[in-house]
Amino acid sequence: MTKLRPLMFVGTGSDVGKSIIATGMCRILRQDGYHPAPFKAQNMALNSFATPEGLELGRAQAVQAEAAGIPPHTDMNPVLLKPSSERRSQIVLNGKPIGDKDAYEYFRTIGRGELKAEVQAAFDRLSQRYNPIVLEGAGSISELNLQSSDLVNMSMAEYAGAAVILVADIDRGGVFASVYGSVMLQKPEHRRLIKGILINKFRGDIRLFEEGKRMLEKLCQIPVVGIVPYFRDIHIEEEDSVALSKREMYAREGKVNVAVVLLRYLSNYTDFARLEQDPRVHLYYTNNVDELSEADIIIIPGSKSTLSDLYELRRNGVAQAIIRARREGKSILGICGGYQIMGREVCDPNGVEGDIPRLPALGLLPTTTTMAGEKITRQMRFRFLDRSEECLGYEIHMGRTEPVEGAEVSPLAHLSDGRDDGYWLDDRCMGTYLHGILDNPSFIDYLLAPYADRIDGSHEPLDYEAYKNQQYDLLADHLRQHIDLPLIYQLISSDD
Structure with a gap:
């Protein structure tokens, strides 16, 4: 098979749709007989995933790998930054945490040198195994103050020899300024790498932008390779929690109403993607x-x-609202950090998370948590309660949770390596460290069982794996209709 040049999607800003476009291209290339793999040198996200080797990478690259039909690997996202405060992030290198750094320290020192070799080595390993590599940039390529320490945008494109497509979100407005400015602010050697412009999230009749397309091409001397309409009926797991603010926030009759507490540092909200598609919910x-x-x-x-x-x-009254809901007979489920919060206290004597040494928790479970420096990251098979069916999940957490003295040992899940996980108080109050527990239909059925009388009609169970593959195919079809795919293939078949 012909070796194709790497293809890279960069953005005029954050949340312009780079991840979704890269996901769709991974699917298209797979459908067309190639063996693509995603790559994002540096990702900043709280949404992560455990690889089969028990290492950590950004969830977006795991989704892109799934669209490409390959297992996720840390080479697809060698540097993951997980914000732990306004100014500090945990740095995960090649799947393992190497410490916390503040933003200034990271971008002014570490980002310039020692990580660049790791990032390039990961790309080289990946490019030897897959064809082509679909790269994704981060944020805007026009942050001039960060260009000298850039790991993920145009310096990565230059190293990879990638054909770069600049993605712009027309729904925000100002698309001409953002595209033209993004191109013109690049160094000449980087500007030459930008081979196409993609206008994303278009609303209305695309014919109305034909003149705009010609104007952009004349201004930038770069072809517009596609105008992609905004869509609502294709469901792909999104990279960050920006999307959560766009969801409906009210209860409905005829369904089981499930509220996920919107935490400031919410992580792995894709735990709820399967549940969100359940017709009963x-x-x-x-x-x-x-x-x-x-x-x-x-x-x-x-x-x-x-x-x-x-x-x-505790400050904003949500803790009291959750405790009150439990008293009223509502169901409460905690996952990972949420499981820790459901206990009687959370202790951090070594300052793993920060300056708070201890806080009383919600007291819904007879457990106590002590934060530990070592992060546990692994995929896991398990059975919950006395059920015989084997389920799948994964752990990504720091901390050890145990029953308080005198409390009954009552695990929610029994893991395939012989350990127990979580705590089960009753059918409406439980916690677990297992991300992905809600991807298992049997556990969803168990969680919803107390509310069976509130569900209108009968519903067929959802085959979530088949559903996700259908969505990747729908995304690929959508892009095929609205991008100049022959031109993109021409760009990645050429060394110019």
Whole structure:
């Protein structure tokens, strides 16, 4: 098979749709008989995933790998930054945490040198195994103050010899200025790498932008390779929680209403993607106490900074609302950091998360958590309660949770390596460290069982793997209709 040049999608800003476009291109290339793989040198996200080797990478690259039909690997995202406060992030290198750094320290020192070789080595390993590599940039390529320490945008494109497509979000407005400015602010050697412009999230009749397309091409001397309409009926797991603010936040009749507590440092919100598509469920994200009171089930999700989020829940009244919901017979489920928050206390004597040494938690489970420096990251098979069916999930957490002295040992899940996980108090109150537990239909059925009388009609069970593959195919079809695919193939078949 012909060796293709790497293809890279960079952006005029954050949240312009680079990840989704890269996901769709991974699917198209796979459909067309190639063996593509995604690559993002540096990702900043709280949404991560455990590889089969028990290492950590950004969830977006795991989704892109799934679209490409290959297992996720840390070479696809060698540097992952997980914000733990406004100014500090945990640095995950090649799947393992190497410490926390503040933004200035990272971008002014570490980013310039020692990580660049690791990033380039990861790309080289990946490019030897797959064809082509579909790269993704981060944020805007026009942050002039960061260009000298850039690992992920145009310096990566230059190293990879990639054909670069600049993605712009026309729905934001100012598309001419953002595209032209992004191109003109590049160094000449980087400007030459930009081979195409893609206009994303277009609303209305595309014919109305034909003149705009010609104007952009004349201004930038770069072809517009596609005008991609905004879509709502294709569901792909998104990279960050910006999307959560766009979801409906109210209860519905005829469904089981599930509220996910909108934490400040919410992580792995894709834990709820399968549940969100269940026809029996209306799922919404909120930190409003009135909206929480309308829910049948409240889920406290994972957190990158459990103590900070717990402090905020106690300050803003959400903690009291959750406790009140439990007293009223509502179901409460905690996952990872949410499981820690459901206990009696969370302790951090060594300052793993920050400056808060201890906080009383919600007291819904008879457990106590002590933060530990070593991160546990692994995929896991398990059975829950006394069920015989084997389920799948994964762990990404720091901390050890145990029953308090005198409390009964009551695990929610039994892991395939012989360990127990979580705590089960009753059918409406439980916690677990297992991300992905809600991807298992049997556990969803168990969670919804107390509310069977509220569900209108009968519903066929959802085959979530088949559903996800259908969505990748729909995304590929959407892009095929609206991008100049022959031109893109021409660009990545040429060394110019």
